Amino acid sequence: SQKIEQNSEALNIQEGKTATLTCNYTNYSPAYLQWYRQDPGRGPVFLLLIRENEKEKRKERLKVTFDTTLKQSLFHITASQPADSATYLCALGAGGGNKLTFGTGTQLKVEL
Amino acid sequence: DVKVTQSSRYLVKRTGEKVFLECVQDMDHENMFWYRQDPGLGLRLIYFSYDVKMKEKGDIPEGYSVSREKKERFSLILESASTNQTSMYLCASSSPPSHTDTQYFGPGTRLTVL
Numbered sequence: 001s002q003k004i005e006q007n008s009e010a011l012n013i014q015e016g017k018t019a020t021l022t023c024n025y026t027n028y029s030p031a032y033l034q035w036y037r038q039d040p041g042r043g044p045v046f047l048l049l050i051r052e053n054e055k056e057k058r059k060e061r062l063k064v065t066f067d068t069t070l071k072q073s074l075f076h077i078t079a080s081q082p083a084d085s086a087t088y089l090c091a092l093g094a095g096g097g098n099k100l101t102f103g104t105g106t107q108l109k110v111e112l
Numbered sequence: 113d114v115k116v117t118q119s120s121r122y123l124v125k126r127t128g129e130k131v132f133l134e135c136v137q138d139m140d141h142e143n144m145f146w147y148r149q150d151p152g153l154g155l156r157l158i159y160f161s162y163d164v165k166m167k168e169k170g171d172i173p174e175g176y177s178v179s180r181e182k183k184e185r186f187s188l189i190l191e192s193a194s195t196n197q198t199s200m201y202l203c204a205s206s207s208p209p210s211h212t213d214t215q216y217f218g219p220g221t222r223l224t225v226l
Contacts, residue, residue: 008152032213034213041219041220041222042219042220043116043204043218043219043220044155044215044217045217046215046216089154089155091215093213098213099145099157099170100213100215102154102155104152104153104154105154
């Protein structure tokens with residue numbers, strides 16, 4: 001069955017450092033991969049999408065890589081700030097108006 | 113901006129009660145989804161709908177039903193609430209034909225069944 005793994009342990013980093021979150025998947029051939037941010041008690045908010053034929057995508061301080069051979073995506077936040085503290089979810093989709101499959105998320109805490 | 117609203121932020125019900133959770137989106141999206149989110153289990157899809165009066169089972173449909181009489185509204189129904197249905201319920205919408213399936217979520221309803 002399809003499986004998406006994100007590090008269940010919280011990631012604690014110092015302000016100004018680069019945070020790197022990992023999303024691994026098995027038994028899946030996604031057309032694209034998405035990253036969402038979720039704050040406590042709120043719904044997830046879309047951040048970035050990367051397609052299967054793209055290696056890297058950037059948006060301001062965010063960078064996503066996608067390696068379909070390793071079946072892995074890395075999500076980077078550079079110059080991290082306390083306001084970046086949240087849970088980050090990856091989601092995979094097959095495309096064509098289909099549903100998404102979400103990972104369990106990784107909690108990021110950026111400390112002063 | 114896309115706006116997805118849910119009828120309640122917090123809800124407390126008793127075992128055996130019939131519970132209605134309402135979701136409304138204002139962007140004319142075709143697709144709508146209901147998830148529940150539990151610690152350690154992530155987002156799990158309960159039901160989704162591609163069009164009015166159409167519904168598809170997700171990964172955990174047992175104990176739930178849905179209704180979509182109008183395009184903008186998608187309701188989740190717990191026919192007879194049980195304590196194991198205590199959870200955060202999230203509604204989302206998306207719209208083809210962008211083919212990216214980006215989902216827009218509501219704020220969530222935290223349901224407690226006593």
